Amino acid sequence: MNKRAKQRLIGVTILIFVAIGALMWLTQLGNATATPVTIADVVSDASLAGKQIEVTGQVVAGSWVSGATPFVFEIEDAAAGDDQRVLIVWNDVVPGSFGDGTTATVTGTINEDGSVEAKYLVTKCPSKYESATGALTVNDVINRATELSGSATLKVTGFVVEGSIAEAGAPVRFRIADDNTGATAIDVAFGGGLPDEFEDGVKVVLTGSIEDDGVFRCAEVALDKAAQ
Numbered sequence: 001m002n003k004r005a006k007q008r009l010i011g012v013t014i015l016i017f018v019a020i021g022a023l024m025w026l027t028q029l030g031n032a033t034a035t036p037v038t039i040a041d042v043v044s045d046a047s048l049a050g051k052q053i054e055v056t057g058q059v060v061a062g063s064w065v066s067g068a069t070p071f072v073f074e075i076e077d078a079a080a081g082d083d084q085r086v087l088i089v090w091n092d093v094v095p096g097s098f099g100d101g102t103t104a105t106v107t108g109t110i111n112e113d114g115s116v117e118a119k120y121l122v123t124k125c126p127s128k129y130e131s132a133t134g135a136l137t138v139n140d141v142i143n144r145a146t147e148l149s150g151s152a153t154l155k156v157t158g159f160v161v162e163g164s165i166a167e168a169g170a171p172v173r174f175r176i177a178d179d180n181t182g183a184t185a186i187d188v189a190f191g192g193g194l195p196d197e198f199e200d201g202v203k204v205v206l207t208g209s210i211e212d213d214g215v216f217r218c219a220e221v222a223l224d225k226a227a228q
């Protein structure tokens with residue numbers, strides 16, 4: 001390589017590093033300018049319109065529709081005990097931990113109508129652990145479906161079937177079986193958020209009821225304490 005070619009290569013390399021540095025600086029600047037506010041602030045302070053903010057709240061049950069574009073939902077401050085809610089507009093992939101009651105932290109711009117055009121969305125569903133002692137197996141539920149159908153509350157344990165986990169709001173959120181093969185499984189409907197540790201093959205303990213259609217309507221998802 002001649003001297004001129006070397007100088008060109010050095011020049012291009014410097015430009016690349018400068019561009020990367022500028023991009024990182026702009027990203028950090030954008031995040032740094034987000035003002036932390038409460039839901040009450042967003043609802044009551046009209047001067048925040050057009051500004052970038054960060055707000056945290058719990059996802060309101062029934063405020064969203066699976067697969068909608070844009071994806072819209074509401075958050076509230078559950079601890080406040082009031083009816084103040086903020087509408088969030090999200091145009092990206094919905095996190096797996098999203099669901100009714102999930103804690104969501106949103107960074108974005110407040111529109112004139114008080115909604116928030118989200119740029120970043122982070123959801124967190126606290127992990128719950130429970131003993132599988134006394135829980136029914138999947139085969140128990142299948143073999144006694146007629147008897148158990150309509151029962152107030154059942155506790156069932158099983159392994160999450162590989163490839164069965166669907167997005168939030170899907171009619172069947174995931175499937176469980178007595179072993180990792182998933183040969184005999186039941187469908188599980190669940191509208192809440194899934195914990196970060198929830199994945200294919202993990203052993204779970206579910207609380208809910210089995211319906212006439214054979215779907216287990218789940219009210220709570222916990223990870224098997226003994227399997228951790």
